[in-house]
Amino acid sequence: MFSSNDGSIGAFEPSNININNYTEIAKTITSIQNNSKKHWEAISEYRLGNRKPLTIGVTGAAGVGKSTFINKFTEIALHNKKRVAILAIDPTSKFSTGSFLGDRLSFNGNFPEKGVFIRSIASPLDANSIPLSLSVIIKFLIIVGYDLIIVETLGVGQSDVEINNFVDIVIVIPSHESIGWVQQMKSSHHDIADYYFINKCDVININATYNSLKSLFGMKMSKRTFQDSVAVGSAKSGDGIEEFYNRVITNSEIADHE
Amino acid sequence: MNNMLNGSKKNRRILIAKLGLDGHDKGAKIIINFLKEAGYQVIYSGLHKSPREVANIAVQEDVAALGVSILSGSHVELTTELINELKMLNFVNRILFVGGIIPDHDIEKLLNLGVLAVFPTNSDVNEILKWLEKRLSTTKVC
Numbered sequence: 001m002f003s004s005n006d007g008s009i010g011a012f013e014p015s016n017i018n019i020n021n022y023t024e025i026a027k028t029i030t031s032i033q034n035n036s037k038k039h040w041e042a043i044s045e046y047r048l049g050n051r052k053p054l055t056i057g058v059t060g061a062a063g064v065g066k067s068t069f070i071n072k073f074t075e076i077a078l079h080n081k082k083r084v085a086i087l088a089i090d091p092t093s094k095f096s097t098g099s100f101l102g103d104r105l106s107f108n109g110n111f112p113e114k115g116v117f118i119r120s121i122a123s124p125l126d127a128n129s130i131p132l133s134l135s136v137i138i139k140f141l142i143i144v145g146y147d148l149i150i151v152e153t154l155g156v157g158q159s160d161v162e163i164n165n166f167v168d169i170v171i172v173i174p175s176h177e178s179i180g181w182v183q184q185m186k187s188s189h190h191d192i193a194d195y196y197f198i199n200k201c202d203v204i205n206i207n208a209t210y211n212s213l214k215s216l217f218g219m220k221m222s223k224r225t226f227q228d229s230v231a232v233g234s235a236k237s238g239d240g241i242e243e244f245y246n247r248v249i250t251n252s253e254i255a256d257h258e
Numbered sequence: 259m260n261n262m263l264n265g266s267k268k269n270r271r272i273l274i275a276k277l278g279l280d281g282h283d284k285g286a287k288i289i290i291n292f293l294k295e296a297g298y299q300v301i302y303s304g305l306h307k308s309p310r311e312v313a314n315i316a317v318q319e320d321v322a323a324l325g326v327s328i329l330s331g332s333h334v335e336l337t338t339e340l341i342n343e344l345k346m347l348n349f350v351n352r353i354l355f356v357g358g359i360i361p362d363h364d365i366e367k368l369l370n371l372g373v374l375a376v377f378p379t380n381s382d383v384n385e386i387l388k389w390l391e392k393r394l395s396t397t398k399v400c
Contacts (some may be wrong), residue, residue, distance in 0.1 A: 023348050026320035098294035104315065105304040112314035120319055122299045 060173035062155025067106030
């Protein structure tokens with residue numbers, strides 16, 4: 001699986017890489033993706049110490065507004081002096097093996113200027129929707145100094161829950177098209193959701209989605225209560241995002257001290 | 259399906275970018291789709307990007323090749339600025355190509371700036387792909 005020839009010479013020390021040196025960070029991520037043994041080992045063996053970074057996964061069906069949500073969420077994180085990195089996964093064609101990585105289109109073009117590192121990642125060709133290297137990339141970005149890592153999954157279906165294994169917190173953006181109780185009962189998203197953000201409240205009547213989630217919380221075991229988990233807003237206009245951000249961050253900081 | 263067997267293409271990432279104030283990206287989208295179908299991982303910058311924004315994307319995404327589409331007439335100025343930004347970020351040894359409405363007398367100017375190929379309107383997508391594959395197989399990306 002590993003390749004020893006990664007094109008670079010000498011030992012690799014992840015903590016030596018400066019957070020402002022995008023070129024080095026980007027090249028290292030490529031080496032990780034190319035399964036360079038040296039990089040995987042150095043990062044895996046590195047001890048993070050007392051730092052308390054937060055990793056958030058954002059998931060949901062195609063077109064629910066994951067990228068737009070992350071865009072606004074990141075803007076608020078920047079206001080709060082967080083150092084943010086975004087890893088955005090898009091699908092690879094099983095036919096051509098090519099991919100169109102288009103998540104950046106929804107992100108503010110100024111983010112890199114403001115210190116945000118963004119990397120588009122193609123999904124693997126095997127049955128997984130998330131490459132194994134994602135965990136190494138996340139840890140590397142934490143070592144470099146980012147304290148909020150946001151992972152955007154590709155547009156998912158009913159049983160794509162892998163993201164749960166890679167991040168601390170999962171935010172699900174529900175589709176307004178799959179809110180009937182039959183769909184809700186089938187879907188595995190409720191098993192991994194720490195939070196739901198009901199999006200597009202400015203253009204869609206979200207009452208049906210809201211009520212449907214409320215009844216779901218009454219039927220199924222949940223990580224958190226309905227009141228704690230569910231928020232309503234619009235990623236496009238920004239409505240409700242700041243309040244939601246504060247809730248997610250405050251709750252996770254409280255959890256840290258437990 | 260031949261691409262499945264072509265391991266060397268595995269990590270070939272390409273950025274297609276729109277520079278400056280031109281809002282037409284049909285050509286860029288055709289190239290993007292064509293490259294995707296040929297098995298590449300293609301990143302698109304979106305419209306109205308500044309040279310610095312494009313340079314930052316190219317660096318963060320660690321692309322092997324960067325294709326810029328310009329239809330506004332400011333291709334010489336914008337490409338000059340882009341190359342300066344890329345140099346400042348120490349982004350070297352990559353493939354830069356330009357497409358769009360490029361008059362014949364400007365092709366030489368762009369090549370002198372360091373652009374490796376220019377594909378004006380009416381270029382054949384198969385020719386672009388053939389050229390790119392050849393360049394990628396001979397250019398060492400480090």
